[in-house]
Amino acid sequence: MKTRAAVVYEHNQPVVVEELELDEPRANEVLLRTAASGVCHSDLSVVTGTIYYDAAVALGHEGAGVIEHVGDSVTDFHPGDHVVLSFVSYCGSCRMCQMGRVCLCESYNVPRGLQLDGTYRLHNSSGDGILQMARIATMSEYMVVPQQNLVKIGAHYSLEKAALVGCGVTTGVGAVLNTAKVEPGSSVAVIGTGGVGLNAIQGAVFVEAEPIIAVDIAEKKLNFAKRFGATDVVNAAENDPVEAVHELTDGLGVDYAFEVIGNPKTIVQAYDMVRAAGTAVIVGIAHHQAEFSIPAQQFVASEKRLIGSFYGSCQPRVDMPKLLRFYEDGILKLDELITRQYRLEQINEAFAAMEAGENARGVIVFD
Ligand code: CXF
Numbered sequence: 068m069k070t071r072a073a074v075v076y077e078h079n080q081p082v083v084v085e086e087l088e089l090d091e092p093r094a095n096e097v098l099l100r101t102a103a104s105g106v107c108h109s110d111l112s113v114v115t116g117t118i119y120y121d122a123a124v125a126l127g128h129e130g131a132g133v134i135e136h137v138g139d140s141v142t143d144f145h146p147g148d149h150v151v152l153s154f155v156s157y158c159g160s161c162r163m164c165q166m167g168r169v170c171l172c173e174s175y176n177v178p179r180g181l182q183l184d185g186t187y188r189l190h191n192s193s194g195d196g197i198l199q200m201a202r203i204a205t206m207s208e209y210m211v212v213p214q215q216n217l218v219k220i221g222a223h224y225s226l227e228k229a230a231l232v233g234c235g236v237t238t239g240v241g242a243v244l245n246t247a248k249v250e251p252g253s254s255v256a257v258i259g260t261g262g263v264g265l266n267a268i269q270g271a272v273f274v275e276a277e278p279i280i281a282v283d284i285a286e287k288k289l290n291f292a293k294r295f296g297a298t299d300v301v302n303a304a305e306n307d308p309v310e311a312v313h314e315l316t317d318g319l320g321v322d323y324a325f326e327v328i329g330n331p332k333t334i335v336q337a338y339d340m341v342r343a344a345g346t347a348v349i350v351g352i353a354h355h356q357a358e359f360s361i362p363a364q365q366f367v368a369s370e371k372r373l374i375g376s377f378y379g380s381c382q383p384r385v386d387m388p389k390l391l392r393f394y395e396d397g398i399l400k401l402d403e404l405i406t407r408q409y410r411l412e413q414i415n416e417a418f419a420a421m422e423a424g425e426n427a428r429g430v431i432v433f434d
């Protein structure tokens with residue numbers, strides 16, 4: 068069948084929206100009609116090569132849709148089911164999965180962007196295989212994905228809102244609740260207030276952290292941060308954020324700092340702005356070759372903790388339905404995250420708006 072998708076052929080060039088051929092789902096795979104795909108900074112990182120795919124790749128990893136039909140051996144999903152896409156495929160039986168750390172599944176040693184049997188489902192008009200970002204590629208009208216990447220949700224949820232739970236919400240809120248396990252009353256700083264950072268802020272609100280200090284260089288994004296519950300904002304284009312955070316915490320530094328950019332400089336800033344024995348949590352996905360350094364002796368003497376957080380240390384099938392219930396109960400903001408809707412053809416416009424700091428989240432909606 069045919070599907071229109073957003074494809075990256077060359078780094079730092081406009082994304083191409085084109086019609087591709089989509090194969091039928093094979094065993095353990097499912098064909099979905101996409102309802103919505105969030106536009107996340109990691110999609111832009113694929114365009115720039117910060118997140119590296121070695122061939123043409125269809126974008127999108129934050130989405131929701133409806134099952135059209137299923138391949139052989141799929142018993143838990145049926146046509147008509149509403150699902151959120153997880154951007155990790157996990158086996159459920161390796162050591163990390165058994166430990167509940169399914170996002171760190173160690174089983175699927177398959178080249179990036181191919182299906183679990185090592186083959187393509189998408190092909191362009193020249194007959195070339197097109198990779199799927201995170202094995203899903205949600206910026207496509209239809210998708211064939213492994214059943215391991217599906218999270219069933221109630222049919223009463225808006226799929227546009229639910230799509231955001233596929234990455235930004237789960238990554239940001241999960242970094243606070245699951246990875247760092249921030250205690251009530253803790254002081255928190257969040258560096259980078261894009262879609263994921265705003266969700267780290269609402270996670271911090273959720274656990275009653277105070278103060279919650281938002282750091283960014285875009286005034287508009289700092290305004291979003293205030294709406295999501297930041298008690299203080301620091302414009303790092305005007306002030307040194309490490310000094311500012313110390314000033315706001317009586318010279319001590321924060322209990323927890325979340326770096327949600329993926330930049331070595333801001334990673335070190337996060338480390339520098341936590342108090343002794345405090346925790347810096349790195350959420351942002353840096354360039355695949357980037358490195359950072361911190362003073363080794365002081366690291367020991369300060370007993371600071373520096374930890375990574377991938378996908379909010381979530382268990383997709385447990386945490387995503389839970390986050391949607393929080394939304395239903397009015398304790399998680401999703402409506403306020405969506406500042407603009409786009410058609411698939413406007414993907415390059417959506418990226419430009421992201422770079423200009425105009426949106427909390429832009430969302431591509433399909434018919
Ligand atoms: C990314 C991580 C790499 C795969 C796609 C998603 N995380 C969040 O945006």
Ligand code: ZN
Pocket residue numbers: 107108109110128129234235
């Ligand atoms: Zn993302």
